[in-house]
Amino acid sequence: MKITGAKMVIESLHEERVDTVFGYPGGAIMNVYDEIYKQNYFEHILNRHEQASIHAAEGYARSTGKVGVAIVTSGPGFTNAVTGLATAYMDSIPLVVISGQVPTAIIGTDGFQEIDAVGISRPCTKHNYLVNKIEDLPRIIKEAFHIARTGRPGPVHIDIPKDITAEVGNFEYPKEVNLPTYKPTVNYNKRQLKKAMIAISKAKKPLLYVGGGAILANCGHEIREFAKKTNIPVVETLMARGVMGHDNPLLMGMLGMHGEFSANMAAYETDLLISLGARFDDRVTGRLDEFASKAKVIHVDVDPASIEKLVKANYPIVGDLKVTVDGMLESLKDMELNDYSNWVALLKEYREKEPLRYIDSNTVIKPQWPIERVGKILGNKAIISTDVGQHQMWTAQFYPFSFPRQFITSGGLGTMGFGLPAAIGVAKGNPDKVSINFSGDGSILMNIQELMTCVQSNLPVINIVLNNNYLGMVRQWQTMFYENRLSETDLSIQPDFKMLVESFGGLGYRVTTKEEFDAALKDAVDKKRPAMIEVIVERNEEVLPMVPNGHALNEMTLIGDLNE
Amino acid sequence: MNNFNHYYDSETIRQVISVIVINEHNALSRIVGLFSARGYNIDSLTVAPITGSEYSRMTIVTTGDKRVIDQIVKQLNKLIPVLKVNEHKSVIEKETVLIKIPINQPISDVEVIARAYNGHIQNVTDDAIVISATDEPHRIANFTNIMINRFNPLEIVKSGVVAMER
Numbered sequence: 001m002k003i004t005g006a007k008m009v010i011e012s013l014h015e016e017r018v019d020t021v022f023g024y025p026g027g028a029i030m031n032v033y034d035e036i037y038k039q040n041y042f043e044h045i046l047n048r049h050e051q052a053s054i055h056a057a058e059g060y061a062r063s064t065g066k067v068g069v070a071i072v073t074s075g076p077g078f079t080n081a082v083t084g085l086a087t088a089y090m091d092s093i094p095l096v097v098i099s100g101q102v103p104t105a106i107i108g109t110d111g112f113q114e115i116d117a118v119g120i121s122r123p124c125t126k127h128n129y130l131v132n133k134i135e136d137l138p139r140i141i142k143e144a145f146h147i148a149r150t151g152r153p154g155p156v157h158i159d160i161p162k163d164i165t166a167e168v169g170n171f172e173y174p175k176e177v178n179l180p181t182y183k184p185t186v187n188y189n190k191r192q193l194k195k196a197m198i199a200i201s202k203a204k205k206p207l208l209y210v211g212g213g214a215i216l217a218n219c220g221h222e223i224r225e226f227a228k229k230t231n232i233p234v235v236e237t238l239m240a241r242g243v244m245g246h247d248n249p250l251l252m253g254m255l256g257m258h259g260e261f262s263a264n265m266a267a268y269e270t271d272l273l274i275s276l277g278a279r280f281d282d283r284v285t286g287r288l289d290e291f292a293s294k295a296k297v298i299h300v301d302v303d304p305a306s307i308e309k310l311v312k313a314n315y316p317i318v319g320d321l322k323v324t325v326d327g328m329l330e331s332l333k334d335m336e337l338n339d340y341s342n343w344v345a346l347l348k349e350y351r352e353k354e355p356l357r358y359i360d361s362n363t364v365i366k367p368q369w370p371i372e373r374v375g376k377i378l379g380n381k382a383i384i385s386t387d388v389g390q391h392q393m394w395t396a397q398f399y400p401f402s403f404p405r406q407f408i409t410s411g412g413l414g415t416m417g418f419g420l421p422a423a424i425g426v427a428k429g430n431p432d433k434v435s436i437n438f439s440g441d442g443s444i445l446m447n448i449q450e451l452m453t454c455v456q457s458n459l460p461v462i463n464i465v466l467n468n469n470y471l472g473m474v475r476q477w478q479t480m481f482y483e484n485r486l487s488e489t490d491l492s493i494q495p496d497f498k499m500l501v502e503s504f505g506g507l508g509y510r511v512t513t514k515e516e517f518d519a520a521l522k523d524a525v526d527k528k529r530p531a532m533i534e535v536i537v538e539r540n541e542e543v544l545p546m547v548p549n550g551h552a553l554n555e556m557t558l559i560g561d562l563n564e
Numbered sequence: 565m566n567n568f569n570h571y572y573d574s575e576t577i578r579q580v581i582s583v584i585v586i587n588e589h590n591a592l593s594r595i596v597g598l599f600s601a602r603g604y605n606i607d608s609l610t611v612a613p614i615t616g617s618e619y620s621r622m623t624i625v626t627t628g629d630k631r632v633i634d635q636i637v638k639q640l641n642k643l644i645p646v647l648k649v650n651e652h653k654s655v656i657e658k659e660t661v662l663i664k665i666p667i668n669q670p671i672s673d674v675e676v677i678a679r680a681y682n683g684h685i686q687n688v689t690d691d692a693i694v695i696s697a698t699d700e701p702h703r704i705a706n707f708t709n710i711m712i713n714r715f716n717p718l719e720i721v722k723s724g725v726v727a728m729e730r
Contacts, residue, residue: 126644130589181585181586
């Protein structure tokens with residue numbers, strides 16, 4: 001079959017069973033967009049900024065587990081997409097991002113809207129391609145999807161010059177990928193696993209330290225099983241929220257800079273840290289040489305480079321996490337374990353003594369309250385996205401997450417402006433759930449134009465903006481570590497958010513009381529339309545507990561230290 | 565017990581690494597980009613196609629503590645076009661240097677010293693003589709120093725290291 005390169009793109013996406021594409025057209029990608037107009041394989045969502053297209057594809061990928069797809073044009077179209085690529089790269093999210101490029105004859109001449117896209121995307125993608133010959137195009141797309149979703153997942157970028165999308169060539173989509181240099185390890189080393197299991201059986205205070213890899217590998221069920229059968233307590237990283245379920249008695253909470261007392265003390269006191277798909281990020285470990293300093297380490301990761309990147313692993317295991325945890329479950333059958341109930345009881349005592357909490361108020365809405373409230377009302381009926389800042393940490397702390405892929409957030413890169421477009425991807429990929437985006441008054445303005453996408457594509461994203469008139473997290477650091485010099489963090493000058501969202505054609509609410517909030521939430525959920533609920537909250541609330549930068553996890557500032 | 569001391573083995577070592585990589589226009593920039601993005605050193609880098617294959621061999625000389633070297637090898641292995649990464653333990657290393665010396669210097673002295681380092685005079689013009697030497701990298705360093713100290717060279721060009729397992 002002889003077709004154009006542009007048609008090849010469409011046919012290849014169809015072969016990969018892509019049902020949704022996010023993107024924004026432009027000069028160099030017009031041939032592809034012309035074919036998008038003619039096809040009916042997939043739906044195209046028109047974002048209003050290329051960064052948002054990538055985040056929307058991420059929200060789609062993070063919430064559904066499929067590969068997210070976005071298409072952008074050359075030059076500024078592509079450079080706008082870079083923040084999205086970097087966000088996906090840091091959190092290992094499978095994406096295929098296609099960009100247009102100027103015609104091959106123009107490449108290197110500083111042509112109109114030309115940029116060295118593969119040069120720019122190299123450090124923020126798992127792999128990238130510049131298509132030189134039309135014959136390569138189907139193979140490259142096949143490889144891109146394969147690379148994006150296998151091993152440690154990640155974004156893959158394909159840059160296609162305009163003349164290649166116009167050229168006609170023979171199309172046959174490859175059945176198999178032939179990459180002799182790329183063979184990610186799936187199966188763990190059996191001897192190594194056995195040694196690790198013996199260490200578990202001998203430990204007195206073992207701890208499962210679960211990271212975002214657990215979600216990427218779809219092994220929440222297996223990890224819950226393993227914890228239950230062994231009675232080993234569990235702490236989750238930000239990226240692993242939802243793996244255990246909030247009401248699981250073995251969950252000791254989220255650990256890290258804003259982690260729970262019980263979780264951080266568990267990491268401090270454990271004698272065997274069992275790391276499952278976590279990467280020892282500095283926001284998790286605090287001062288590295290004090291992190292789990294009494295423990296030996298079992299480190300399971302699909303990426304060999306993650307093992308011993310930051311900490312020494314006594315029992316390194318490279319393999320797919322689902323396969324490995326299955327193996328761990330299997331080997332439990334002929335093993336005798338210690339009784340860890342005293343250890344679990346100790347941690348529960350910590351949890352009861354110093355639970356996550358905030359001091360509520362009758363005069364002003366505390367920012368934690370709307371998050372808890374949405375959790376009570378919608379619970380597991382909602383998928384929650386966030387932007388980045390205080391509201392993000394409060395959401396991670398106070399929303400009752402009950403299943404993997406329920407919490408969509410930019411963990412590694414910490415991208416403000418992520419939440420709203422990600423929630424668009426969530427809404428598109430999960431029509432049976434309510435797509436909620438918690439944002440702050442700082443973050444929401446970074447991609448506010450995406451309200452137009454929600455309205456045009458009829459995607460009922462509900463944005464809950466916790467407005468404290470501050471760039472809150474930076475303000476908190478300025479208060480705590482810069483003697484309250486609030487340099488450029490006062491955001492008192494603001495748009496009328498209600499009018500703003502209404503001008504886009506969405507539902508706008510401004511609430512200052514709990515009753516108003518409940519009414520607004522109910523109205524927005526019932527009407528199933530794009531909405532923004534602006535909640536005026538306490539200005540000076542801090543995210544607590546907090547481990548100050550450079551301190552160990554057991555050196556936490558607790559809520560009682562500041563407020564009582 | 566402290567398993568988490570990042571700096572438990574901070575002795576700096578020199579490591580010769582060879583990387584077998586698919587010949588494609590982006591391959592070199594991927595490798596060099598990895599080093600610069602992660603703050604690793606490249607002391608020398610040579611690259612040439614492997615005869616009769618679609619692969620190239622890069623020989624990289626780098627320095628760092630054991631942890632850094634381990635990371636370099638792992639991160640290189642992660643790159644999609646990389647087939648194989650060898651951390652050489654026992655290698656034959658060779659480097660070539662070309663040195664241009666003004667004609668007014670004592671040519672016989674130049675030649676005698678060059679010969680001690682497996683070197684030869686390659687060319688002589690009215691203005692200058694060019695000598696070359698190929699030897700182990702530390703001997704080439706010695707040779708270059710002697711030439712600089714004694715003969716005021718006009719130009720020095722080094723090839724970088726090539727290496728092969730013994």
